Amino acid sequence: xxxxxxxxxxxxxxxxxxxxxxxxxxxxxxxxxxxxxxxxxxxxxxxxxxxxxxxxxxxxxxxxxxxxxxxxxxxxxxxxxxxxxxxxxxxxxxxxxxxxxxxxxxxxxxxxxxxxxxxxxxxxxxxxxxxxxxxxxxxxxxxxxxxxxxxxxxxxxxxxxxxxxxxxxxxxxxxxxxxxxxxxxxxxxxxxxxxxxxxxxxxxxxxxxxxxxxxxxxxxxxxxxxxxxxxxxxxxxxxxxxxxxxxxxxxxxxxxxxxxxxxxxxxxxxxxxxxxxxxxxxxxxxxxxxxxxxxxxxxxxxxxxxxxxxxxxxxxxxxxxxxxxxxxxxxxxxxxxxxxxxxxxxxxxxxxxxxxxxxxxxxxxxxxxxxxxxxxxxxxxxxxxxxxxxxxxxxxxxxxxxxxxxxxxxxxxxxxxxx
Numbered sequence: 156x157x158x159x160x161x162x163x164x165x166x167x168x169x170x171x172x173x174x175x176x177x178x179x180x181x182x183x184x185x186x187x188x189x190x191x192x193x194x195x196x197x198x199x200x201x202x203x204x205x206x207x208x209x210x211x212x213x214x215x216x217x218x219x220x221x222x223x224x225x226x227x228x229x230x231x232x233x234x235x236x237x238x239x240x241x242x243x244x245x246x247x248x249x250x251x252x253x254x255x256x257x258x259x260x261x262x263x264x265x266x267x268x269x270x271x272x273x274x275x276x277x278x279x280x281x282x283x284x285x286x287x288x289x290x291x292x293x294x295x296x297x298x299x300x301x302x303x304x305x306x307x308x309x310x311x312x313x314x315x316x317x318x319x320x321x322x323x324x325x326x327x328x329x330x331x332x333x334x335x336x337x338x339x340x341x342x343x344x345x346x347x348x349x350x351x352x353x354x355x356x357x358x359x360x361x362x363x364x365x366x367x368x369x370x371x372x373x374x375x376x377x378x379x380x381x382x383x384x385x386x387x388x389x390x391x392x393x394x395x396x397x398x399x400x401x402x403x404x405x406x407x408x409x410x411x412x413x414x415x416x417x418x419x420x421x422x423x424x425x426x427x428x429x430x431x432x433x434x435x436x437x438x439x440x441x442x443x444x445x446x447x448x449x450x451x452x453x454x455x456x457x458x459x460x461x462x463x464x465x466x467x468x469x470x471x472x473x474x475x476x477x478x479x480x481x482x483x484x485x486x487x488x489x490x491x492x493x494x495x496x497x498x499x500x501x502x503x504x505x506x507x508x509x510x511x512x513x514x515x516x517x518x519x520x521x522x523x524x525x526x527x528x529x530x531x532x533x534x535x536x537x538x539x540x541x542x543x544x545x546x547x548x549x550x551x552x553x554x555x556x557x558x559x560x561x562x563x564x565x566x567x568x569x570x571x572x573x574x
Contacts, residue, residue, distance in 0.1 A: 165437050166408040167554075169225070175205065177419045178213040178224075180492065183562050184423040184521045189213070190221035192254065192262060192415060193247075196228040196240055211250055216354030223253035227415075228266070228276035232259045241356065244269035254298065257281075267296060275554045276296035279327065282311075286317040289324070299323035299408065304332060304393075308309070308405050308467045315406035323408035328395040329425055329454075330413025332465060394462035396428065396450045399443060401434045401467075417457075418507075420489035423519065423564050424457040431523050456487040456566070488563040489542075500536070501552045502559045510567060511543040518557060519564040528557035 170186035172178035181189045191213060192204045205213060226247060232240060240262055247255055248270035255273050256263045257263045258280035266275055276299040277283060277292045284303045292300050302311055304327055315324055367375055393413070395402060402410060410433070412425050434448050436443035491504030508515060510531055518526040532554035533541050545553055559565070 156493055163437065164406065164408070165433065166407050167223075167325075167508065168426065168433060169409050169411045170422055171330075171412060171415040171417065172213070172422065173204070173415050173417065174494070177417070177422050179216055180521045180564070181422050181426050182217050182222050182421040184426040186222065186408070186426045188225060188253065189217060190225040190227060190411075190415070192227045192242065196230050196236070196243055196262075205554070207246060207250070214250060214252055214402065225254040225256055225276060226252045226255045229256050229258040229280050230262070231280070232262050232372075237261065237265065241265050241269050247273055256301075256435055259433045263295065263297075268398055276323075277301060277324070279303055286314050289314055289318045289322060292318050293322040297322070301411070302326040304544075305466050307469055308401055311405045322405070325409035325411055326402075326405075326407050327393060328402060328410045329393055329429065331462075332390040332393050332413075344497060364452065380541075383436055391461045391463040394454060395463045395464060395467065396432055396454050396462065397447065398467070399429075399432045400440055403433075403436060408409060417491055419492060420487065420564060420566055421457040423521075424453060424487070427519075427521060428453045428521060475493050487568060489515075489565045490567060491564065493559050493561050493563045496561060497552070499554070500558060501532075501554050502563075502565075503550065503552050506544040506549045506551050507547060508567075509543065509545055513569065516555075516565055516567040518555070518559045519566055520560070526557050526559075528555045528559070530554070531556055 162298055166183060167187040169188045169190060170181040170387070172181050172189045178189050178191060191210065193210060194206060210224075210226070213235050218225045228240065228243065228247075230236065242262075244255070244266050244415070254276045254297050255270060256278050257266055257268055258278035263275060263277075266273070275297050275299050279301040281288075281292075281299050281300075282303055283289060284306060284410045289300050300313075300322065300491050302324060306314075306326070308327075310525040311324065311326060318324070350428060367373070395410075404429055410429065411427065414421060414425070428450050428455050431446070432443060488508045490510055491507050493502045493504055512528065512530050515527060516530060518528055520526070533544055534552040534554075535541060536552075553565075
């Protein structure tokens with residue numbers, strides 16, 4: 156039970172999308188809301204992001220299914236950004252997403268002026284670490300504030316008790332973690348001139364480093380962590396799948412998944428797993444506990460760097476936060492999304508990774524069902540039979556020995572690979 160309300164409130168599951176395909180996948184696989192970026196003013200400039208037309212289509216797709224779309228505009232703006240940002244907010248007023256995500260007070264003012272009918276959420280980039288800050292943003296008219304990642308669950312509970320009940324509180328529960336305080340990093344700008352706080356991070360925290368002694372310039376002394384080098388800034392990934400009851404009891408309104416650079420397979424896997432975990436826990440904690448092995452197994456089928464619970468249970472030590480490699484682990488490989496099924500039961504898809512006739516693969520359904528199936532045949536759009544699928548993004552038809560439906564994902568067991 157929540158210490159704040161006495162009852163558990165079902166939180167929103169908020170998932171990322173780098174493009175229209177991933178947005179639709181997130182909605183189909185259990186997200187209550189999806190956050191996306193336009194072509195400017197968000198913190199993931201390297202993501203494909205959404206054109207105005209794609210954003211309109213994505214918002215319509217979500218709204219038709221009773222889901223929401225939030226748009227990021229959470230850069231720390233410079234003067235040169237302001238005129239364009241005002242125009243961008245006017246476009247959002249026409250598109251009518253459900254919320255716009257802001258970190259900068261100047262951008263907040265522009266959003267209030269130019270898209271007054273769209274809710275404003277305050278980004279984690281704004282360093283939201285105390286009740287006073289949450290009160291401040293509520294007084295300005297913000298609908299929601301995203302917790303800084305440095306907050307513990309106890310601090311979140313206290314903030315929930317101390318702030319207006321109509322102010323929504325959101326927190327990250329899964330995904331990559333920036334090594335800098337509330338994600339405000341200067342390394343990328345310093346090394347490359349690409350400003351992380353304006354969406355152009357080059358992820359220098361994932362690079363290898365060495366030490367150079369002052370009197371011996373040019374002589375690099377490796378910091379030995381393992382045979383592959385040193386990754387002293389490289390954080391583990393956050394994962395709270397084992398702690399859904401504690402998250403529900405904290406009174407959070409939205410549980411947020413990180414990953415606006417991630418594939419449809421990643422988003423589908425994480426969305427489906429957290430969706431089932433939340434629903435099971437709302438039904439009964441016993442059901443949730445009984446299904447924990449499935450959640451844990453499933454969450455490891457998408458890319459990750461080992462897991463941590465971050466700051467949720469107090470200040471972590473270095474061993475629980477830092478991973479000694481920039482290597483991702485992946486226990487599944489994305490093959491494609493079923494786009495159509497013909498009268499013969501063959502499935503149409505855009506191939507994403509190589510596989511062959513005779514391989515055993517998995518049909519991943521939105522409701523949590525996984526179906527092992529054998530590839531009986533592969534065919535080009537022209538109907539030519541082919542032995543394998545060697546070309547990425549080739550449109551193919553596959554004959555499987557089990558039935559698949561439009562919107563299902565196809566995947567297979569994978570291996571470890573570098574970022």
